[in-house]
Amino acid sequence: MTEKKGLSALEVLKNGPVIPVIVIRNPDHAVPLAQALLAGGIRVLEITLRSDAALESISRIRSEVPDALVGAGTVLSGQDLQAVAKAGGYFAISPGLTPNLLATARQESIPLIPGVASASELMLALEAGLTELKFFPAQAAGGVEMLKSFNSPFPQVTFCPTGGITLQNYKEYLSLKNVACVGGSWLVPADKIEQREWSAITRLAQEAVAGAAGTF
Structure with a gap:
């Protein structure tokens, strides 16, 4: 297995209470967007592989915004994970876990944070030695009550719930002892990015960070 020389999955999840899920x-939007989020107090950035610009964006942020911890979301295959590592991503987040993805993760130098939605999927991740997981799709899969139920049988697991997380409910998730952070797209509205309204995104980040302060 390749030695993990960078951040661990736990270090990624504990570097801030909110991870923006970014498309x-x-x-050309990548660097100013990363700078806007950093100015608002958010350091960990998840760039989803849902566009052709994702990998180049990760590379630019890694090169030009060194204080940001940029990684990828929507990592669906071993090839995706290899591409993220090559682009300079610090981590890879997947909606699920497959044998191919796990095998590649064991050979790569960046951590994989896979998604689970059930106890059986969680147990498969544990068998693979993974204890930092994405809970996805959080709201549709049972939300806060499901995570509360997971805590007793799986106290060693740390979650980042994503999917249906909003400004209205994120604090409830963050109050749970087995949740390190949440992932959400409300911080990075597509229209604000397209219109280059970076100050508005900084304000959204500041609001989220300030609101999270009282949940731990």
């Missing part, structure tokens, strides 16, 4: 369609 970038123009790589």
